[in-house]
Amino acid sequence: MAVIREAIERLELSGISKVAMGALGDPEVIPLWFGESDIATPAFIRDAAKAALDRGETFYSYSRGTAALRAGLKTYLDRLYGLDLHPDRISVAGSTMLSVVVACECLLTEGDEIILIGPYWPNVRVAAQLMGARNVDVRLRDDGTRWALDLADVAAAITSRTKAVYVNTPSNPTGWIMREAEGRALLDLCRRHGLGLIADEVYHRNVFVGRDPAPSFLEFAGDDEPVFVLNGFSKAWAMTGWRMGWMVTPTHLVEPMAVLAECNNTGATVxxxxxxxxxxxxxxxxxxxFVERTRNNRDIVMEVIGSHPKVRLLEPEGAFYAFPEIAGLTDSLAFCRTALQRAKVGIAAGYTFGAENEGHIRICFAIESERLRTALLRLRGLLDEL
Ligand SMILES: Cc1ncc(COP(=O)(O)O)c(C=O)c1O
Known part of the structure; x- marks a missing residue:
C-alpha cells in the first residue's frame, strides 16, 4: 500500500513555477512571472521591524498575532471600510497563502466541491485539493468591455456536494474588480445554498477603477456568517518576502482560529x-x-501588447497583471518557454489559471516602466512571428 498520500505524489509545479524554475536569478531574463515589483519594502517598514528585533522581540507571541498588530488591523479596516469590526474576528496569518489554507481547512473535507471563480491563482486549487476537495471552475465572462461575473454560471455549478465558493477581487490574473452589486448577489446565492465563501482581497488597494479600496465582503457580510475575508501585506506595501497576511473570520471561531494558527505555523514572525x-x-x-506606477505600467501594456492584432486584452481594472488571449495559441506553456529562451522574458502560462485559459499568458506589470517596456517589445516581436 502506498505510504505517501496519492494527492501528494501527484502534485505538480504550477505553470508559473514550471517556467521560472530553470531560469531563476538569470540576469539576462526580465522577470514578469511572479506577482511582485522590483521595489524593496519601504525603509520605514524595514526600520520598524529592525527596531523590534533590537528590542528583543524574538519570542513566541499569541498565535493569532501580536496585540499591537491586531489592534492596528482593526483601526485600519474600520477606517478603510467605515466599520466597527469585532476585534476577535481578526487574525494575523503567516501569509495570505496560509490564510487560504486555513479557510480551506475550515470549510472543506474529502469529497466536497469548491467553486473557484476564475481565471484564478493556481495555489488556491491545490489548497482545496489537499483537503480532498474537488474544484469546479466557473469562469468570468468577457462582456465585450470587461470581465464580469454571471451569477447564473455560479448557480449552475452548485451541486449537493458544493461546500464553498472562492472569489478573488481585485483579481489575479485578470485584473477584474467585483462591483458591489456582484458581491452582494454572490453572497446572497451562498446564503441561499448554505455555502461558505472565501474572499481573497489581497489586492484591495491595487485599484485603477472605482473606489480605493475595492468593494469588500467585509462591507456586506454579517459578523458570524461562514465568510472568510483574506488579505495580506505583500501586494499593497511591497512586502512579498515578509510572509504576512491577515484574515477576518466568523465571530464564534476565535478559539479554533487560535488552534489552527498554532498548528499551521504558531503565528507570523513576531x-x-x-x-x-x-x-x-x-x-x-x-x-x-505604487498604484500610480502600476497604472502607468498598465497603459504601457495596453499600448504595446493590447494593440497587437493577434491579441485580445481587456484593460485590467486592478491588481497588476494582464491576461491577454493570443489568437491561435494552443500551448501556453510552450509559448512561455519560447519567450524565456528567445526573448529572455519570464511570463506565466495561462493553462495554470483554471479551465479554458490555454490561449492566454499572464504578464505581471509591476516592475520599473522602461524595463517593462523593453520586455513587452521583445514579447511583441515574438507575437509577430507566431
Ligand atoms: C490571489 C492571490 N492570493 C494570495 C496570494 C498570496 O499572497 P501572500 O504573498 O500574502 O501569501 C497571491 C500571491 O500572488 C495572490 O495572487
Whole structure:
C-alpha cells in the first residue's frame, strides 16, 4: 500500500513555477512571472521591524498575532471600510497563502466541491485539493468591455456536494474588480445554498477603477456568517518576502482560529509584525505611489501588447497583471518557454489559471516602466512571428 498520500505524489509545479524554475536569478531574463515589483519594502517598514528585533522581540507571541498588530488591523479596516469590526474576528496569518489554507481547512473535507471563480491563482486549487476537495471552475465572462461575473454560471455549478465558493477581487490574473452589486448577489446565492465563501482581497488597494479600496465582503457580510475575508501585506506595501497576511473570520471561531494558527505555523514572525503595523499606520503615500506606477505600467501594456492584432486584452481594472488571449495559441506553456529562451522574458502560462485559459499568458506589470517596456517589445516581436 502506498505510504505517501496519492494527492501528494501527484502534485505538480504550477505553470508559473514550471517556467521560472530553470531560469531563476538569470540576469539576462526580465522577470514578469511572479506577482511582485522590483521595489524593496519601504525603509520605514524595514526600520520598524529592525527596531523590534533590537528590542528583543524574538519570542513566541499569541498565535493569532501580536496585540499591537491586531489592534492596528482593526483601526485600519474600520477606517478603510467605515466599520466597527469585532476585534476577535481578526487574525494575523503567516501569509495570505496560509490564510487560504486555513479557510480551506475550515470549510472543506474529502469529497466536497469548491467553486473557484476564475481565471484564478493556481495555489488556491491545490489548497482545496489537499483537503480532498474537488474544484469546479466557473469562469468570468468577457462582456465585450470587461470581465464580469454571471451569477447564473455560479448557480449552475452548485451541486449537493458544493461546500464553498472562492472569489478573488481585485483579481489575479485578470485584473477584474467585483462591483458591489456582484458581491452582494454572490453572497446572497451562498446564503441561499448554505455555502461558505472565501474572499481573497489581497489586492484591495491595487485599484485603477472605482473606489480605493475595492468593494469588500467585509462591507456586506454579517459578523458570524461562514465568510472568510483574506488579505495580506505583500501586494499593497511591497512586502512579498515578509510572509504576512491577515484574515477576518466568523465571530464564534476565535478559539479554533487560535488552534489552527498554532498548528499551521504558531503565528507570523513576531518582529515582522512590527513592520506590518508601520505599513498600516504610515503606508498611505507608498500605496498611492505604487498604484500610480502600476497604472502607468498598465497603459504601457495596453499600448504595446493590447494593440497587437493577434491579441485580445481587456484593460485590467486592478491588481497588476494582464491576461491577454493570443489568437491561435494552443500551448501556453510552450509559448512561455519560447519567450524565456528567445526573448529572455519570464511570463506565466495561462493553462495554470483554471479551465479554458490555454490561449492566454499572464504578464505581471509591476516592475520599473522602461524595463517593462523593453520586455513587452521583445514579447511583441515574438507575437509577430507566431
Ligand atoms: C490571489 C492571490 N492570493 C494570495 C496570494 C498570496 O499572497 P501572500 O504573498 O500574502 O501569501 C497571491 C500571491 O500572488 C495572490 O495572487
Amino acid at each position: 518582529f515582522a509584525q512590527a513592520g506590518g503595523l508601520a505599513a498600516l499606520q504610515e503606508g498611505e503615500d507608498f500605496v498611492a505611489s
